[in-house]
Amino acid sequence: MSKGNGSLNAKEPLYGFLPRKVTAVQAQSALEHDINPFTKQPHSAQYKKILEARKKLPVYAQMTDFFKMFTDNQVIVMVGETGSGKTTQIPQFVAYSDLPHTRGKMVACTQPRRVAAMSVAKRVADEMDVQLGRQVGYSIRFEDMTEPGTTFLKYMTDGMLLREAMNDPDLSRYSTIILDEAHERTLATDILMGLLKALVQRRSDLKLIVMSATLDALKFQKYFGIRGNEPAPLFKVPGRTHPVEVFYTQEPEPDYVEAAIRTVLMIHRAEDPGDILLFLTGEEEIEDACKKIKLEADDLVNQDPDSVGPLVCVPLYSSLPPAQQQRIFDPPPSPRSGSGPPGRKVVVSTNIAETSLTIDGIVYVVDPGFSKQKVYNPRIRVESLLVSPISKASAQQRAGRAGRTRPGKCFRLYTEKDFMKELEEQTHPEILRSNLANTVLELMKAGVKDLVRFDYVDAPAPETLMRALELLNYIAALDDEGNITALGSIIAEFPLDPQLAKMLIVSPEFKCSNEILTLTAMLSVPNVFVRPNNQRKEADAAKALLSIPEGDHLTLINIYNSYKQNEWDKNWTWTNYLSARALMQADNVREQLKRTMERYEIDLVTIQDPKKLYLAVRQALCNGFFMQVAHKEGEKGGYMTLKDNQVVNLHPSCGMETQPEWVIFNEFVLTTRPYIRTVTEVRAEWLLEYAPSYFDLKSFPDGEAKRALQRAYNKKAGKRGNDDSGPIKKKKKI
DNA sequence: GAGCACTGC
Numbered sequence: 237m238s239k240g241n242g243s244l245n246a247k248e249p250l251y252g253f254l255p256r257k258v259t260a261v262q263a264q265s266a267l268e269h270d271i272n273p274f275t276k277q278p279h280s281a282q283y284k285k286i287l288e289a290r291k292k293l294p295v296y297a298q299m300t301d302f303f304k305m306f307t308d309n310q311v312i313v314m315v316g317e318t319g320s321g322k323t324t325q326i327p328q329f330v331a332y333s334d335l336p337h338t339r340g341k342m343v344a345c346t347q348p349r350r351v352a353a354m355s356v357a358k359r360v361a362d363e364m365d366v367q368l369g370r371q372v373g374y375s376i377r378f379e380d381m382t383e384p385g386t387t388f389l390k391y392m393t394d395g396m397l398l399r400e401a402m403n404d405p406d407l408s409r410y411s412t413i414i415l416d417e418a419h420e421r422t423l424a425t426d427i428l429m430g431l432l433k434a435l436v437q438r439r440s441d442l443k444l445i446v447m448s449a450t451l452d453a454l455k456f457q458k459y460f461g462i463r464g465n466e467p468a469p470l471f472k473v474p475g476r477t478h479p480v481e482v483f484y485t486q487e488p489e490p491d492y493v494e495a496a497i498r499t500v501l502m503i504h505r506a507e508d509p510g511d512i513l514l515f516l517t518g519e520e521e522i523e524d525a526c527k528k529i530k531l532e533a534d535d536l537v538n539q540d541p542d543s544v545g546p547l548v549c550v551p552l553y554s555s556l557p558p559a560q561q562q563r564i565f566d567p568p569p570s571p572r573s574g575s576g577p578p579g580r581k582v583v584v585s586t587n588i589a590e591t592s593l594t595i596d597g598i599v600y601v602v603d604p605g606f607s608k609q610k611v612y613n614p615r616i617r618v619e620s621l622l623v624s625p626i627s628k629a630s631a632q633q634r635a636g637r638a639g640r641t642r643p644g645k646c647f648r649l650y651t652e653k654d655f656m657k658e659l660e661e662q663t664h665p666e667i668l669r670s671n672l673a674n675t676v677l678e679l680m681k682a683g684v685k686d687l688v689r690f691d692y693v694d695a696p697a698p699e700t701l702m703r704a705l706e707l708l709n710y711i712a713a714l715d716d717e718g719n720i721t722a723l724g725s726i727i728a729e730f731p732l733d734p735q736l737a738k739m740l741i742v743s744p745e746f747k748c749s750n751e752i753l754t755l756t757a758m759l760s761v762p763n764v765f766v767r768p769n770n771q772r773k774e775a776d777a778a779k780a781l782l783s784i785p786e787g788d789h790l791t792l793i794n795i796y797n798s799y800k801q802n803e804w805d806k807n808w809t810w811t812n813y814l815s816a817r818a819l820m821q822a823d824n825v826r827e828q829l830k831r832t833m834e835r836y837e838i839d840l841v842t843i844q845d846p847k848k849l850y851l852a853v854r855q856a857l858c859n860g861f862f863m864q865v866a867h868k869e870g871e872k873g874g875y876m877t878l879k880d881n882q883v884v885n886l887h888p889s890c891g892m893e894t895q896p897e898w899v900i901f902n903e904f905v906l907t908t909r910p911y912i913r914t915v916t917e918v919r920a921e922w923l924l925e926y927a928p929s930y931f932d933l934k935s936f937p938d939g940e941a942k943r944a945l946q947r948a949y950n951k952k953a954g955k956r957g958n959d960d961s962g963p964i965k966k967k968k969k970i
Numbered sequence: 971g972a973g974c975a976c977t978g979c
Contacts, residue, residue, distance in 0.1 A: 348976095348977065348978075349976095349977065349978080350977085350978080376978090376979095377978070377979055378979095393977090393978060393979080394977095394978075395977085395978040395979045396978085396979070398978090398979075399979055420977090422978075423977090423978080424977090424978065424979085517975070518973085518974070518975065519973075519974055519975095520973075520974090553974080553976095554974080554975080554976065554977095555973095555974055586974095586975055586976075587975055587976060588975080588976065590976090591976080591977095592976070607975060607976090608974095608975035608976090609975070609976095610975075610976085621974085621975060623975090666977090674979090678979095730979090731978085731979035732979085760979095762974075763973085763974070767972090767973085828979090887971090887972070887973095888971040888972045888973095889971090889972065889973085905972095905973090907972070907973070908972075909972095911972080913972095
């Protein structure tokens, strides 16, 4: 709407507002108005109450500066520490200035996590006195809570916006894009930053706000600087947290778990009431530490019940069932007697408590300085998890968890010198630690021609990019010139690893797309097998009953089918030692993938005879995973991966009855030893037939595997001409 | 004879 628009009368709260030239005074008058400018309804009583609370947020005090900076600049970097109110307020300020609803546009605000996108959208809908899903909404995988034509402020996951960018590289629905929590440097946020840097140059009408923590601001300012040297302007808002006193050890601790337990008990004996948060690295470590803390704390209470209160220890990690995760919000235990010492709660958690989950009432943080981090080795194409020292930024984030409700203390189990000298400033962004096959394809689909010269915030290693391009070329997603193919364009549409998508797309040729659809869904959710420590035998026996001897991939299909047949029986997953949560998720994913298949007219077909069906599934598997093949070498059950010659063993969870000569595996895991996990028997002749360029023997490294392939090749050549019983030939060219 | 840091589409 613009000045002089005759359809507006002077009583309208937004009368005289010029998009992007709105002042803070104007916005404030609209906020105080009795009429909601977006619904034209009178504001509720609750609206006024919330507005008073909003006015106390630090960011509110800087409205004037913000509106001016937004008017004057296309790109802004914003820093707002915890408690500043930036995530809820800035998008609203933008909406009042940008007035996207008057131009059929939207303001998007991205979040790295689904729950954040949902809960912030709900809060902001309340603040704006609108119904969630109307003017204010959110969009996450499996749930689009927006109304086309009505929603103008949309919270969404960063991955969701990246998906949209693939099909509309200009992101033309948006007038302003806000990237929140940019300092977390998720893969999706990093890619979006690269795409948006180029996009703001193409689209002068698009505004961009990058919100981050203090430490990264200058880097982003420089990255988004215009015309060479001039950095993007910075908008800074102070936080509102309580002080946290930090303590270091005098000497390095040789055993951080032991030191952590000791520190927790020391706090319990000697410090004022208040809950403790201890960071450890993984499930096993956490369960173990909980047991030990509980034992020792009980001892202390028994020895000295007059001065030591009761203690409860609560584990927290993502694979814990939601009901058990809820225990972190329980109040601490009550004193044993009315006048006895107060109880204390200890939460022992993975990194999940560093960003994803906030626990109120934490006063003490114990930080041993480690976490499990993903690392990618492009040489052997393997992602693995390694216990590594955290960064300074991460240590600060952990310490901050002690000061949410009142002043707190953080005990770092390393020396101050190590903190200053040894810890990296920032955790390496995910883009430097991941296999980029998926990312490269997404970028290509978003119209990026030259991946090596793309303007990344942090450029990945050239070898990582080469590996990604190589894989995409082998599965025919990219042609030999490096251009995206028609097939590659469809592969990119599936929310799957490219190999899985390729396998799914070709599966109708093998008449088993129904089963491959199930398999891809099962492979994209967390482990479905549950194996409680005290019932391992029972769990393994239950698994054996559902196993298919030719391979774990077939077992996964069988499990899904049995699950669906027994859906009426609420106890079925439980009695079979399977995760109901993971299976429900698989079902959900399967439905989503099915819709994408329908969009591209990929037929859903199956073969009635189970023997033939399983054979077809294994052949289809070769079409996607021919790069993940191992050959049996020697008599002791050892395998060697093809081409990169890694010596591996079948993972103990593998359910095959024999050790076949050729197998395809879903993942390579490096734990106590190198293992291949989720494994299925295949035949050499299939590999040669479905991936001839990859199995081109001329370029193959010498060894047992090559000789075996050569024999299969010779046999095949000898048979040619009198054997036409091969798989169904391509009927539809993609 | 072992594990599953955390997100996201």
